[in-house]
Each structure stands twice: as C-alpha cells, then as structure tokens.
Amino acid sequence: MTPGLSAIALLSIFVLAVFVGFEVVSKVSTTLHTPLMSGANAIHGVILVGAIIVAGHSDSALSLTLSITAVVLATINMVGGFVVTDRMLEMFKAKKKPATATASKEAK
C-alpha cells in the first residue's frame, strides 16, 4: 500500500511512533482518561482502510466474506468510536461556561 518500504524502514517508523505515542499520551490529563481510551479506540478503527483494501482485492467467496465482515466491524469501531468520544468531550466543554462565570464572580 505504501509501496517500496523496506522492513527496516517500517521498523524505524514503528520505533519512532512508540516514542511519539508515549510522549503524547503521558501528557493526557487524568480527567480525560475515558475519552482517551475511546478516542484511541476510534483511531485503531482506521483498520477500516486495510479492510477495504483486502476486500477490494478479494477473488474467492471466502476472502470476500471475511473481508466484508472486517469492513463492517471496522466501520462500527471507527465511526462509533469518534461519535461517542465527541459526546463525552462535549460534556467537558459545556461546563466551561458556568465555571468561568463563577471565576469572574470571585474576581469581582
């Protein structure tokens, strides 16, 4: 799919991604651990891309059945994951207003 990458190149990308992942995730605030998990969940839903590719190149009935099942499952994972994360984060955001309101009251 990304043509012409050697195993070494892929390994390098993997190792660098490990460091980026640890760096970014360790800064996530404890309050947001549930959205982190469901957001990360949605991100691995990108396996949909792989599912579409193998489905598009399937010749046999078996391969096609398996890969179409994978497309359905991956779509549920990806779309559902982003929607539910958005719902949660919306709640965290909505409370911003009353909080700043009390803060400004205190300032007065």
Next chain:
Amino acid sequence: MNSNLYSVIGLIAAVCFILALKGLSSPKGARRGNIIGAIGATIATVVVFFYNDPAEGGLKNLPLILGAILFGVIIGVPAARKVQMTAMPQLVALFNGVGGGAAALVSIVEYLHLGEKASGGAIGATVFTVLVGCISFTGSVLTFLKLQELMTTRPVVFPGGRVLIALLLLAVLGAAGWVAVDQGSNSLLVLTVLSLAFGILFVLPVGGADVPIVISLLNAFTGLTVAATGYVLDSTLLLVAGTLVGASGTILTRLMASAMGRPILGILFGAFTATPQAALSAADARPVKSGSPDDVAILLAYARRVVIVPGFGLAVAQAQHTVRELADLLTAKGVEVAYGIHPVAGRMPGHMNVLLAEANVPYEQLKEMEEVNPTFSQTDVALVVGANDVVNPAAKTTPGCPIYGMPILDVDQATNVIFLKRSMRPGFAGIENELLYEPGTTLLFGDAKDSLTKVVSALKAF
C-alpha cells in the same frame, strides 16, 4: 492516483491522529482534537478508493464494500449516540473487540491472498495479529457481557483453571509455531480457534473491580494488532495509528495497576491464586453510628469544606445528578466543595470524571488523589458515596490484606466521615473497613440516590 501522493495523504492522516491525542492534554482543546482525528480517518478512508495499486490494480467489489460501510455506520452511530454514560465501559470494550476482530480478519485474508509469496516478516506479523486480535475480540466481548451484567460480574473460577489456561497458552504458542513452519491455512484456522478460546479463559477469572485494567490492556492489544496489520499490508498509516493506540493502552494499564498497588499479572491471574477470604473477624457485632438524612444535612451545612468521594456505587444508583445538586446547594451556602477521585473509581480509567461531567460538575472541582489527599486534614466532612475499598485505611495499616499497598484517599484525616452505603457488606475486595467504626464516622444506609435526595431536601428545609 500517484503512489507518492497516496503516501503523503496517509502521513497527513497519521499526523491528525497524533493531534487528536495531543488535544486530550486539556479539556479545552480535546473536542477539537477528536474532530481532527475523525477528519484524518475520513480522509484516509476516502482516499483508498482512488488509489490504484501498481501490482493489484484498482478496487473491485465496490458496491459490497460501500454497502458494508453503510451497514457499519447504521449500527455504530445509534449505539454511540444512545449509550448511557454509566454504560460507557462496555461500549468501549465492544468497539475495541470489533476492531481487534477486524484486524485479525484482515490479516487472515491477506495471508490467504499472499500464499507462497508471503515473506517471513509478513507471516510473523500475521501470526501475531491473529493471535492477539482474536484474544482481544473474545476478551472484549466477554468483558462487555460482564459489564452489561448479561453474565456474572464475579470472577469465574473453576478447579484446574490455572492448569487449563497454561495448557491453552502452550497450545496457542504451538499453533503459532506451526503456522510459521507450515504456512498453510489449516494451521492458521487452528491458531484462530485456540486464540479465540484463550481470550475467553483469560477474562473469565477477572472480577468486576479489575475490569478497568482489562479494558486498558485489551485496548493496547488491539492497537498492536492494527500496527502489525500495517506491517503486513505495508501501510505506514496503520502502523503509526496502531502503535499510538498501543502506547496509550500500555500507559493506562500501568497507571491502573499502580493505582491498585498490584502487579498487572497478579490482577489478571490473581483470582486463580487467591485463597478464599478468611472469615471476617467477629467485628460484625460492633456498634456503628448510623445517622438520619437530617443529621447528615446538619453536618454538611455547618462544614467549611466538604470533599465528596464518589465510587462505583454512585454510578450504579445513577446518583451523579443528585450529588451535583447537593454540591450546588452547599456551595450556595458558602461551603467549599471538591470531589476526590480515585484513579480506579468506576469501571474504566477516568470513568467517574465522565459521569460527573455528565451531571455538569465543573471539572475544576474534580481533584485527583495526589491533589486532594493533603487537603483532608483541613476538611470538615468527607462524604463517601458508594465507595469503600479506595478509602479503606487497611491498605496502609494491615500488611497482608488484599488491598495492602494500594494508594487510598485519606478520608480518615477529615474531622467527620459520612458513608452512604447500601449495607454493612464489605467492598469488592471483601475486607472489613475499620473506618466505619471510628467515632467520627456517620453511616447513612440505603440506595445512594434515595439517600442523597433525602439529604438534599433536608438541606433545603434547613
């Protein structure tokens, strides 16, 4: 579409995912980050349809694929929209499981497709994906069943369980080796079936309170599975996305384990090793001070500072809105109110925060354990709602008890402690809580929501 352009777009999508995770470092930018992630995922999905692989040509079976996507959306979106916040852990577990299942299926199809052309690396990655993906799939489905209470939430232990799980693990590894040598489809089928079975056995002995750690671990598993699929398919996007998720799951798993003060393996396989709880001491007959909602309301109204410690009992009783109402009333009376959140309160990491956020509690009032613990000595009332083990001083004072070493919220330092409890039954870990018998402790028995409602009305009348 040119393959360089295709790769660049994949890279953009990967950057979107990193930004999505980065957005979560504060509640402010979090929602925007998630939307950026969703855009990245959409771009990546759309672009695939326009790419002609030089070796394979364009995609076939388009109507079926588009139909399958539509079907997935029809199932996924309503589920995500309707779910109760208390039911969030099981939904996340389910989404995680289907992702792992999808990754395993993709690898299986690609393996069959490659046949003899498969490189050693691709076979290794396929074996890994099938093994871990299948474990993640059945493990997550079982976690879902437990959390949804479609089956018992207690650890399921049976004689010889440890031996069976060890044998199955050996069989799974054996099958993995067989696939590597034989490179056929029969061996892969055996590996698939054994891995699915292992996923079930792996989660069966885990009890409800340890579920947060299992969800985190399975999340990491699925991430790594997707990364390995990226290796098989030569896709940097899948590789990066999967690795990010693997990192996040690993971090959360470690955090959860340290919040429980136990090693990860001990939590996963503990149920097989734990000796049955020794009969509780004759403490049952000891007197406790139980109060009426009016007593509690008076205590709270005269306090200067109140810390509310919510546990899963709050979520079970759906009492998060009533707690907020109580906190608002107290704040209006000039009482300083904060929430002390233990990292493992709830059924998944950070679950309690989401429940309170749903009830519009300002997130500034949600204090983490390290932040709130030093303040208990200046706290007049600690109001413990449906929590027990996370405030049990035995974790500090009684070496050898199951929760010894677990960091706890130091509510015993507060002048008064009020427990809202259903009964005198000990918490999940099954340990007596000495704090209940302290002179400064008042107990209010009953369903958390009912009790809180009564306290609220008593406070209003006050």
